[in-house]
Every structure is written in structure tokens, then in C-alpha cells.
Amino acid sequence: MVTLQIDGQRVTAEPTMTVLDAARKAGVRIPTLCHREGIEPYGSCRLCTVEITEGARTALQASCCYPVKAGLVVRTDTPAVAEGRTLLFQLLLARCPGVPAVRKLAEEWGVTSTPFAPRNEDCVLCGLCVRACTQLLGSEAIAFSGRGTSRKVATPFGFPTEACLGCGACTYVCPTGRMQMEAGTVARLRRRVAAARKCRYMLMGLVSNKLCPNNYECRACTFDQAAEFRFGTHPAFVLAAARR
Amino acid sequence: MNAQSIIASADALQSWKEAGLRTISPEGPKVTVGMATCGLATGAQAVFDALSEELSKASCDAILARTGCIGFCQMEPIVEVFRPGKPRVLYGQLNADNARQLASDIVAGRANGPLAMCTVDGFPEPGPAPAIEGIPRLEELPFYRQQKKIVLARCGRIDPESLAEYIATGGYFTLWQALQGMKPDAIIGEVERSGLRGRGGAGFPTGRKWRFARNAAGDQKFVVCNADEGDPGAYMDRSLLEGDPFAVLEGMTLGAYAIGATQGFLYVRDEYPLAVERLRRAIRLAREHGLLGQGVMGTDLCFDVRLIRGGGAFVCGEETALIASVEGRPGEPRQRPPFPAEKGLWGKPTNINNVETWANVPWILSHGADDFRRIGTPTSKGTKVFSVVGKINNTGLIEVPMGITLREVVYSIGGGIPGDKKFKAIQTGGPSGGCIPAALLDLPVDYESLTQAGAIMGSGGMIVMDEDTCMVDVARYFLDFLREESCGKCSPCREGIARALDILERICRGEGRGGDLETLEAIGRMMKGFSLCALGTTAPNPILSTLKYFRSEYEAHIRDGRCPARVCRALLHFRVDPDKCIGCTLCATACPEHAIRGEKKKPHTIDEPRCVKCGMCHDVCKQDAILKE
Numbered sequence A: 001m002v003t004l005q006i007d008g009q010r011v012t013a014e015p016t017m018t019v020l021d022a023a024r025k026a027g028v029r030i031p032t033l034c035h036r037e038g039i040e041p042y043g044s045c046r047l048c049t050v051e052i053t054e055g056a057r058t059a060l061q062a063s064c065c066y067p068v069k070a071g072l073v074v075r076t077d078t079p080a081v082a083e084g085r086t087l088l089f090q091l092l093l094a095r096c097p098g099v100p101a102v103r104k105l106a107e108e109w110g111v112t113s114t115p116f117a118p119r120n121e122d123c124v125l126c127g128l129c130v131r132a133c134t135q136l137l138g139s140e141a142i143a144f145s146g147r148g149t150s151r152k153v154a155t156p157f158g159f160p161t162e163a164c165l166g167c168g169a170c171t172y173v174c175p176t177g178r179m180q181m182e183a184g185t186v187a188r189l190r191r192r193v194a195a196a197r198k199c200r201y202m203l204m205g206l207v208s209n210k211l212c213p214n215n216y217e218c219r220a221c222t223f224d225q226a227a228e229f230r231f232g233t234h235p236a237f238v239l240a241a242a243r244r
Numbered sequence B: 001m002n003a004q005s006i007i008a009s010a011d012a013l014q015s016w017k018e019a020g021l022r023t024i025s026p027e028g029p030k031v032t033v034g035m036a037t038c039g040l041a042t043g044a045q046a047v048f049d050a051l052s053e054e055l056s057k058a059s060c061d062a063i064l065a066r067t068g069c070i071g072f073c074q075m076e077p078i079v080e081v082f083r084p085g086k087p088r089v090l091y092g093q094l095n096a097d098n099a100r101q102l103a104s105d106i107v108a109g110r111a112n113g114p115l116a117m118c119t120v121d122g123f124p125e126p127g128p129a130p131a132i133e134g135i136p137r138l139e140e141l142p143f144y145r146q147q148k149k150i151v152l153a154r155c156g157r158i159d160p161e162s163l164a165e166y167i168a169t170g171g172y173f174t175l176w177q178a179l180q181g182m183k184p185d186a187i188i189g190e191v192e193r194s195g196l197r198g199r200g201g202a203g204f205p206t207g208r209k210w211r212f213a214r215n216a217a218g219d220q221k222f223v224v225c226n227a228d229e230g231d232p233g234a235y236m237d238r239s240l241l242e243g244d245p246f247a248v249l250e251g252m253t254l255g256a257y258a259i260g261a262t263q264g265f266l267y268v269r270d271e272y273p274l275a276v277e278r279l280r281r282a283i284r285l286a287r288e289h290g291l292l293g294q295g296v297m298g299t300d301l302c303f304d305v306r307l308i309r310g311g312g313a314f315v316c317g318e319e320t321a322l323i324a325s326v327e328g329r330p331g332e333p334r335q336r337p338p339f340p341a342e343k344g345l346w347g348k349p350t351n352i353n354n355v356e357t358w359a360n361v362p363w364i365l366s367h368g369a370d371d372f373r374r375i376g377t378p379t380s381k382g383t384k385v386f387s388v389v390g391k392i393n394n395t396g397l398i399e400v401p402m403g404i405t406l407r408e409v410v411y412s413i414g415g416g417i418p419g420d421k422k423f424k425a426i427q428t429g430g431p432s433g434g435c436i437p438a439a440l441l442d443l444p445v446d447y448e449s450l451t452q453a454g455a456i457m458g459s460g461g462m463i464v465m466d467e468d469t470c471m472v473d474v475a476r477y478f479l480d481f482l483r484e485e486s487c488g489k490c491s492p493c494r495e496g497i498a499r500a501l502d503i504l505e506r507i508c509r510g511e512g513r514g515g516d517l518e519t520l521e522a523i524g525r526m527m528k529g530f531s532l533c534a535l536g537t538t539a540p541n542p543i544l545s546t547l548k549y550f551r552s553e554y555e556a557h558i559r560d561g562r563c564p565a566r567v568c569r570a571l572l573h574f575r576v577d578p579d580k581c582i583g584c585t586l587c588a589t590a591c592p593e594h595a596i597r598g599e600k601k602k603p604h605t606i607d608e609p610r611c612v613k614c615g616m617c618h619d620v621c622k623q624d625a626i627l628k629e
Helices: A019-025 A079-095 A100-108 A128-137 A169-173 A181-190 A200-204 A222-231 A235-243 B010-024 B037-041 B044-057 B096-108 B163-168 B173-181 B184-194 B206-215 B236-243 B245-259 B273-288 B319-326 B355-367 B369-373 B406-413 B447-452 B471-485 B491-508 B516-530 B534-538 B541-549 B551-559 B586-590 B616-620
Strands: A002-006 A009-013 A049-054 A057-062 A073-075 A143-145 A152-154 B030-034 B063-067 B079-082 B088-091 B116-120 B222-227 B263-269 B304-310 B350-354 B383-390 B396-401 B423-428 B434-437 B461-466 B574-576 B626-628
Touching: A002 A019, A009 A019, A019 A049, A049 A079, A057 A079, A057 B516, A079 A100, A079 B491, A079 B516, A128 A143, A128 A169, A128 A235, A169 A235, A200 A222, A200 A235, A222 A235, B010 B163, B010 B173, B030 B044, B037 B044, B037 B236, B037 B273, B044 B063, B044 B096, B079 B096, B163 B245, B163 B273, B173 B245, B173 B355, B184 B206, B184 B245, B184 B355, B184 B369, B206 B245, B206 B350, B222 B245, B222 B319, B222 B355, B236 B245, B236 B273, B236 B355, B236 B383, B245 B263, B245 B273, B245 B350, B245 B355, B263 B273, B263 B319, B273 B304, B304 B319, B319 B350, B350 B355, B355 B369, B383 B406, B396 B406, B406 B423, B423 B471, B423 B541, B434 B541, B471 B491, B471 B541, B471 B551, B491 B516, B491 B534, B491 B551, B516 B534, B516 B541, B516 B551, B541 B551, B586 B616, B616 B626
Parallel strands: A002 A073, B030 B063, B222 B263, B222 B350, B263 B304, B383 B461
Antiparallel strands: A002 A009, A049 A057, A049 A073, A143 A152, B030 B079, B079 B088, B088 B116, B383 B396, B423 B434, B423 B461, B574 B626
């Protein structure tokens, strides 16, 4: 266990934790959009930026990617952090003015309007869907394409891809509701016949043999509901443990 | 592989050296054409062909050779003529025609026509060359007087494709001696003591970086040469790789030995085809002669280098993005720590240095850290290579001791601003750098001073701007470049650049609003602290530095709707001065929109609504009667 200081509080944390983990464990609020338990941190939304002093060096750092170390002094409420966070919320609000998750999070942090012209995007490019697909499923059905302002989440070359199992993990983790990948794949699965109509749990490798009796109406499927109830989360998150 | 060809003894090195000296100073005359990319772009190939044709026509036994870039871009194509027993003479600004003349002079043994630029010392022999009346020596030219060549010493002097000439000029002796008698720790100690700092921009102490990589736990370690030079107007790495590729390889081999790495990667952007070709050749030659591969120079050291061609993304110059790109993933940075010294390529300890940093290493180890420390300032040691471009008389690639002032670079070496215009600003460090105004011209060039002034050392691009440059437009230009090049991974950089660019474009269109400047500053502050990588944290520099030093220009755009430098087209008005106009009709003919009317020999007028403000009329008018305001 290591001990560090967060906003004046002494906090003990596991050595494998990040500063964000430690802060949340200690009840210190830090906003995040691209972070989710069970998916590797990525550091793209930067809303979790805090001020970290390590020895003689003080710098702004993204807490979701910063490993804890004994003696770190973390402050989440300095003027620089607060000013930058507010501006970042304004920029994200301007990008996605219609996305409830962004609005709600911004409001929680006191940002209700933005001086920038709305762009009406529905994706914040947090990359959760991409990471869920590659890290949890190993599928790589989606990835980022393009660079800078033309960056977007897409399938290879923008075509429907066989690599998508239709598991719905991307839709499940998407904070904005933009990710609807599943739908296209479900249509493709529905065109299959008889023994090829494998249940998506079988495609994911969670059950060894199960065909779909339900025309891929997964949300109405009792098996699906039972599984999600049992795991308490999307099955993709227990995949690694189940495969082991 | 022929065992004979392996260089694994001092004797072997010595015989290579002698062979190299024979080609550098042959028994007959030798004509060397500077044929790096810059030379080729100004027509060195035509000069080479003309010389070759004339010399063979006259069945002259002169040897015709190629070399890299000697740095004086303004005078390219440059040719060096060597006659045994006579001083070497450099000829500048040749073309196919005067090259023929030069060839016939050489054949006839006539010396030194009007094209002679200077005499130059033999390389590698020391000592001043005997002077020739009426021709200055190279060191006397203002462009060269204050330069100090360490890493560029061989550029433009030796055949970059010849291993023998590299060895003849001292190359690989350092590696040989290091492998014979120096412990890796001693090498790192020497580099640490030299005070060498990373030449790629951030200026991290190289020795300390090496020590981190050496001390990092790992069975496999890597060294990487970052040659992903992408700043507009910068070509230091390209010239170095084209002019002296073996020095970089030797530096990397020394570094690998010191760190304990067995594999190196050279990440070169594919836009540098000649550099790629020269490196390929150099790597092949080094492998053939036992300077790379299993058992380097007959010792136990195993080290090989792989050339990786980058796709030209600016962000891949950032080390974690470079690592991703080498691994075959999209070139996007990741959060540090862990630093590459701990977890780099494929999670293994990796040391990444810039081309120029690597090229400094053999010199430091052969001359000693003390000699290196003697050059420069207390915190920035050694020399730095800069490409000085823009509104300057002597465009070129220069190597100067750290601590030289910007004034010396611009006025002594650069020869001032063309057309007697007023100096306005110098932009250092590429798109991530800042603009330094005339008031700070006496600033010494070192890492700390430049950072303090709001710019950065960067990899060494320097763009000189004169009074006709609009600083708002400059900031807009660099932000536009960065918008193209931001990878888009983190939101401060992606969204921040796009919004700041929106505002700048608005100001340039004359639609600036009160509060815009404060918003720009707030975005800049946020990006500096919140962005993921150095591209994002330095991206606001062009805005913040121009706002700091040229705020009144921004205000003129916003408040008065006026562009003081008369660059921003939306704010320009063209008018004919009726007193000066003689009615020559040149402007009316040139106008693409037929917006200029008037009778012959009578003052013309511009129909403002039709005018697209292209400036053609202004450029063609011989009477200066078109007023741009």
C-alpha cells in the first residue's frame, strides 16, 4: 500500500491503482468521460486532469493514467485545474450540445452553457467503444479513422464487417448513445439459417453451444436478461475471466 | 560475406582511412557537386550533367564526385574544385551554362573565374589553405564566420555514400576505441558530463536519458533515431542524413553499446527519398563491413539498425506516437509515465534521440566532454544546427555555438532582410514554437532563454519575417497546420485548436469581436496544461507568443478593421492614385475580374465591388500608382 495526499486528505491506495482510482476511493469527485472500470485507461477526454506534485515537480496530469506513488501530492481544485476544466466542458458542450450525458456531467460541474458555436456531433470520441471491442472482445470491428477534426469511429474502410459479433458491448459502454453498431450486425445475423444462427453469447465464447431461438431480439431474450442480471454488467466485461 | 571486408582492427581502419584520403584528395583534379535535396532542387543535376559532358568531351581525367549540402542554400548549386597542390575553390550559383564554362576552365587549367565564391581548407587536413588573391576564404564569408561545425563538419565535404571517406575523416575510430577500452558506464558518464541535451526540441539531458534506459530492467532494449522532421521550413535532419549518414549510425551504435541495446530503428519520413536511399546504402555498407550486425568490429557487440519509413504524420515525431507507428499501430501518443526508457517499443526499454543528438555523440567521445562543454552557455552546451529561412538574404543551414544571439544569426550570418525591409519577428521551433520580436533580438539562443521568451528551441527551424508579415495571419497559418496534424485523440488539442483557428480566421476576415483575445488566451492556457502530448501542449505557442508581442496588431484587426501589414485580404482595399497613374492600362489588362476601367493615358479607377483583391494590379504597376491600404 502507498500513501499519498489528495486535496489535503491522506489516502492509502494499492500500488496498482491510478490517482483517479485512489481519489474516487477516498470520495474525491473527479469528472471523466472516457474512463470506465474494466477498460484500460486511455487519457483522451482529459477532464480528469489534476495537479500532481512529485518531488520538486508540479504539473497538470490526467489522473486516470497516472500511477499512484508514495508521497504524491494531488490537488483537484486549483484555479488552473478549475479554469481548464470549465473551458474543456464548454468545448465538449459545443461539440455535442445535444448529448444528455455531456450536458449532465457539465451541469454537475457548474457548466450550463458554452460561448462556442454548436457543432452538433453525437460522438465525444472517448474511445470506450473501440477499447471495449479490441480489449474485451479482441474483435477489432471498429477503430478510429481519420485524424484531428475528421477523426471518427468507423469499421474498416467504412463497410459492414464480419469481425463484429453483434455483442453490443460498444453500445453498452457508449456514454452518448451514438454507438449503434449492433443493429447492422443483427440484421446480418438474421439472414443466417438454421445452425448458423449462433447466439451472440456463443459467438463471444461465453457458452459453448447455443443457437438463437429468438430471431436476435436480444433485448427481449430471457437468456440475455438472465446473463446480464447475473453478471451485473455487459457480458463482455466478464469474458476474460470466463475464458480463463 | 567476405571475411576480408570486415573492419575489425586498427590496421583495417587505417587502410580504409588511406583509401578514403586518396579519393578525397586524388592525384588529379576533382570536381565535387553538392547534390543533397536542396542542391538538386536548384538544378545540381543539370550542373553535374553539364560538367560530366564537358569533361569527358575534353577527355579530362578530372574525377567528378557528389557530396551533401554545405549549407549555403542561397548559393546552390555549389561546386568544389580540387587541383593537387592548389587551394580548393568553391563556386556558387552555377547552372548548366556556366558549369560548361567552369569545365573548360578546369580543362585548360585556368583558374578562378568570376564565379569563384571562396577557397576552402582541405578536409580532413587542418590548417588554413593558402589564400588566393581576390577570393575570400570560406571562414571569412560572413555566412560562415561565426559558425562552428561539429555535426555538419562532413556535410558537403565528403561523399556521403563512401564509407572510406567517412573513415578517412575520423569516422568509426571512436567506435573502435570505445569498444576496445571504454565501459558502457564510462560512455554514459562522458555524455552526461558533456552536457549534451536532446536536439529534437525539449532539450532533455541525453546522458541522463541513456542512464534511465541502461538501468531499466529488461532482457531486450532498443535505441531509436527520430528523423521524423516535419516542421515547415526545417531541414536540419534531412541535410544531415543526406550528407553524413554514417555519423548517425556510429552515434547509434555507441549509444546501443552504452545502453545495452541490440536493435536500433531509424524512423525517417518517406518524404525524404534521398535520405532514405542514402541511409539504406549506409546501413548495407556498415553491415557488409562488420560495423553493424553480429559482432560489431569483431567484438561481442550485436547491434543492427532497421530503417522505418514514416507516413509523414507530424505527430509521429512525438516519441510515444513514434513508438506506436514503429509497432505498426496508428501514430497516436499515449500518456507518460511510463516513459519509453522503461516501457517503449513493445513494452521494452527504449531510448529515443533525434538525428542531430546522435550525430553529436561520436564527436563528444572522440574530442572529450571537456571540449564540448567549452562551447555554448552554462546550461546549453555545444552547437545547434538551424535552418534559417524566410525573409532573409542568406537562406541556409547553419551550425552555431549555443548562446549566439538572434541578432547575429539574422544580421551577421543571415545577411539581414532582403530589400532593406524592417525585421519583424523570428519564429523558432516550428509550429510549436513562438515568434520573437525585434526587441528581443539580443536574446541568446539556448533552451532556457527561448522558452522564457515564449518560443522553444525545437529541432532548429528558424523563419525570419519582415514588416510585410501579418502576425495574426502567421498564427492562423500555424494553427491551420496543427489542425491538420493533431491526431485528435485528446479533446483539449482537437477541440482547442479547431476553436482557436475559428477565432483567428474570423479575425483575419475582419469579423473579430471583443473578448476574442481573452478567449484565445484561455484556450491556450488550457491546452498547455491539459493536452496529452507535446503537440497539444505547445500548439498554442504561436498564438500566445504573437499575442504577447504583437497584441496591437490583433487589436487593429478587431477594432479598426485594418491589417497593419496589409496581408489579410478581407481587410484590404485597392485604390488608384490619380496623381501617379499614367494610364498605361497594364493593370486593366492584368485584372482577372475586369474591375479596372479607364481611358488610355488617363488615370484609371478600380470598381471596388468587383475587385477580388488578388493584388495583380499592384504587382504589375510600374508607377506604384496602385495603393494597397
